[in-house]
Amino acid sequence: MDRNKVKLGIAPIAWTNDDMPELGSENTFEQCISEMALAGFTGSEIGNKYPKDPKILKQYLDPRGISICNAWFSTLFTSEPEEVTINNFIKQRDFLYALGAKMIGCSEQGNSIQGTKKAIFYAKPVFTEEEWMKVTKGMNKLAELAAEKGMKVSYHHHMGTGVQTPEEVDKFMNMTNDNVYLLFDSGHLAYSELSSKACYDVLDKHIKRVAHVHLKDVRMEIVNEVKKNRLSFLEGVKMGVFTVPGDGIIDFQPIFKILEDSDYEGWMVVEAEQDPSKANPFEYALKARKYIKKNTGI
Numbered sequence: 001m002d003r004n005k006v007k008l009g010i011a012p013i014a015w016t017n018d019d020m021p022e023l024g025s026e027n028t029f030e031q032c033i034s035e036m037a038l039a040g041f042t043g044s045e046i047g048n049k050y051p052k053d054p055k056i057l058k059q060y061l062d063p064r065g066i067s068i069c070n071a072w073f074s075t076l077f078t079s080e081p082e083e084v085t086i087n088n089f090i091k092q093r094d095f096l097y098a099l100g101a102k103m104i105g106c107s108e109q110g111n112s113i114q115g116t117k118k119a120i121f122y123a124k125p126v127f128t129e130e131e132w133m134k135v136t137k138g139m140n141k142l143a144e145l146a147a148e149k150g151m152k153v154s155y156h157h158h159m160g161t162g163v164q165t166p167e168e169v170d171k172f173m174n175m176t177n178d179n180v181y182l183l184f185d186s187g188h189l190a191y192s193e194l195s196s197k198a199c200y201d202v203l204d205k206h207i208k209r210v211a212h213v214h215l216k217d218v219r220m221e222i223v224n225e226v227k228k229n230r231l232s233f234l235e236g237v238k239m240g241v242f243t244v245p246g247d248g249i250i251d252f253q254p255i256f257k258i259l260e261d262s263d264y265e266g267w268m269v270v271e272a273e274q275d276p277s278k279a280n281p282f283e284y285a286l287k288a289r290k291y292i293k294k295n296t297g298i
């Protein structure tokens, strides 16, 4: 891979988990970004311990050679009036713009069960046609708002949401304009379909509109346990359903090949939330960095 085209980031969720802040509450913001840099990454997403003022945040990141490449944004098109999402989005866009980021990764959270106690495999929302229209028309609007600042939006398909399966990703892509991109997350597809084949198929099919990548691996024995015992998404995370690339069942070679063959330009972000008291985040960051180097040359 060409290091001038593909940049490597890592998400702070392995140090402190935004969805369960008690996981890794002992890890400080400075430790997190210092260890990211030490492990050989140059990009990060936003975590809940990061300073909210972009100027202050940059004062910490710049000396460590880290830049912000993206941040999660929850859309609420299916549960709130559209202007709620639009107003929140403009604030998030302007915050990220001030940090020099070019990407805003969105996910519809209106009826998401990812933060609830519901069984992740049995209670995900299925959008009605009206909800599909709300989400896709809304995303088209966000793409226009992002473009005002020279930025892009990408959509994060996710377990426990209305855009989880390969068929739902297809439908989302078909119903949105070409300036709405896909945030490809390997872990969520392998988890949803109980196989890594789904990752390769979706990436291959939509590669022209993939603008941001989350490299996440899964431990399939835990996926099976989550399914069998009707556990929630967060219970699965605590049990170690996710891990860094190279440590689970996904072979990332085909993923790297599809990205390289299509001349992908952008970020690949290691995102592997697990319990930091069981999986030391620095150790796992190093492990991920080594695997990526070995398999991509960058």
Ligand SMILES: O=C1C[C@@H](O)[C@H](O)[C@@H](O)C1=O
Residues within 6 Å of the ligand: 013, 018, 019, 072, 114, 156, 185, 188, 214, 271, 273
């Ligand atoms: O991109 C992501 C952000 C997290 O908050 C989320 O739950 C995780 O699984 C993910 O892929």
Ligand SMILES: [Co+2]
Residues within 6 Å of the ligand: 156, 185, 214, 271
């Ligand atoms: Co992700």
